[in-house]
Amino acid sequence: MPIRVLFVTDLTYQARGRRYCDEDIHLSDALREHFTVSLCHPLDAASLMADADVVVVRNSGPVVHYEADYRRFRDEALSTGVKVFTELSGKGDQVGKGYLVELSAAGYPVIPTVDDAADIDRLPDAGTYVVKPRNGADSIGLRTVGRDDLPGTDLAGMLVQPRVAFEHEVSFYFVDRSFQYALFAPDPDVRWGLEPYEPTPADLAFAQRFVDWNDVDHGIQRVDACRTSDGDLLLVELEDLNPYLSLDLVDADRRAAFVAATADSIGRLAAR
Template sequence: MPAVRPRLLYVTDLAYQARGRRYCDEDIFLTARLRARFDLALCHPLDAAALMDGFDAVVVRNSGPVLGYQSAYDAFREQALATGTRVYNPLTGKADMAGKQYLLDLSAAGFPVIPTVGSTEDLDRLPPAERYVVKPKLGADSVGLRIVPAGQIAAAARGEVLIQPCVDFVHEVSFYFVDDDFEYALYAPDPERRWELQPYPATAADLEFARRFVDWNDLGHGIQRVDACRARDGGLLLVELEDLNPYLSLEALPEEARDAFVGTFTASLSRFVQGALSPA
């Protein structure tokens, strides 16, 4: 049974260097607020497996791309699943948590994603393009992403990669969900300044688009971020579905919206730790 004040192990890498953002500030802010409800300790992702037995749940937040510590992360997953440790987000995610295969699967199934294939042999399945985006199938945080001319695609797309046409889009927009409930949206009006985010007034059509992917993932608990781009024809296309440790860009929200998110996040964690909701 959980303690009177639930005990959380909050996994984060406070030293992780992200382009254009300070991930550590977000986790310092969130943990300061969560301490009003939980007994809480922070740890580096490399230490999570060794420490997690002493807590009611493990919260994986801004821990950085797992590519930098893949074997340790795999061991953490294996141990958590074997012992039944409650991990938030749950380890059943089908999107970025499991790699980029989902982009191939969703594209083949006709979902509104940027058209994606895994081999130059399948380029005929993509719309014609002058440039292509090539990125590792197990990539994260734009690591290894390249934009190459069509004439160089055969040489560039080797190994386990994803290939997409380079889409000419109006802006990028992200939709943030907690336990399947929409919380807020942010967008980058200038595609050349993708980290300068502003609150975005999501329409009913926007939310229908985003919910389609949240429903597909069927995660049940936790935080998800649906990243999309607005094509020139006005439609949205999925860029990625982040279900492992999505950065929340809380600094881009007004104070009232940040407070509302903290309240929702705290309530979600309380339900998760106490087992008030069915396991995902």
């Protein structure tokens, strides 16, 4: 009997600079060569997932828009043993951006991050600072403040980072723990103006370090980084919930390889 995949996507979500729906239409169609695939809206996932062998969460939009429903889906999947791709064991954006505070304190190459007013002095001096929600996405709720304004800023549920000047942003895309491709935005002001990027061995070692830190054996992860003027990479986020893949920007061979790796991982997860 073919493996039954419930493909969770919001085809109506309007993302800035990207067409979420196109990517999921094409990816779900490609996966039909391997599985029986049904699409559903994220608000319906909890009620439909019992009939699936694997629930594949894709471009389902920021969960900040439906937090209670997402928590219900997550809690029920974990309690009943429903297999979810990407696995719900992830320590990245799946559980909010608090991992940036943890990794920063542990000395990982991330943008310095704190979440407590008492720790602001741990941040380097900068002209402006970014204050963003711990559970935010797509820059929702993000604002910038000056150093003098930080002591009076309410940081409940928020993170603080120095605003870092960088040369470009680069994203590394993984299936399970295996690198697939990379894309970069050469213009710092156009985040989604992406182009193919050939990473150096040092770049790959940087990205692999975060993927290996995360507790995901089956799933898709995107490591987003910025390159500073010194040439170093700093982690911006580890997206392990529903990363947009920009599959339309990679060549046909890499796209086919990505689909094959994804199908193989879903199949192994279903058989586990």
